[in-house]
Amino acid sequence: RKEVEQDPGPFNVPEGATVAFNCTYSNSASQSFFWYRQDCRKEPKLLMSVYSSGNEDGRFTAQLNRASQYISLLIRDSKLSDSATYLCVVISNFGNEKLTFGTGTRLTIIP
């Protein structure tokens, strides 16, 4: 079983719609959680950290459920520029900054 699992998609969503991704992780001792965004043939870029209390950054909301070991990302009022691959990323060990990536969820926003 992979340490971080994501639905690879693709998700094809009309512009202006709301889209949600989920991700599950297997290591209950995991410490830190992130969503990264990766455009085609580019490097991953940090989108946002994820906290148990939930956090919001503009149109993006991230949530962590430790009991169920899943992480979610909600994108509201989707824009064409949101088209990308969204990577769920976990740090499993305290004091260790080794990132464990999911395979990513591909999102395409349709005009």
Place this chain on the structure above:
Amino acid sequence: EAGVTQFPSHSVIEKGQTVTLRCDPISGHDNLYWYRRVMGKEIKFLLHFVKESKQDESGMPNNRFLAERTGGTYSTLKVQPAELEDSGVYFCASSPTTGTGFKGYTFGSGTRLTVV
């Protein structure tokens, strides 16, 4: 500030040849990481330097891979001899000294390695 720089951006080599990838981290970043994405798979950790020391090299696939970070500045990753399964995108990333709260890495744009 300048970001993480990787060179070359692309490399095509024949099986059995040697390739050396280079990464220049953001100036002042003590932590330097190498990751790799092979076709169809997730990005995977290779190793972590703190300054010039290897902190964690648990992700290195085998002894054909050698990473160095002389003087704690830039790093090289050498693959010798290259095999077909080494093809993929090699990412370097850097981050400042921990203790201020991890806020994520800055990744370089990657080196796309193709072994034929």
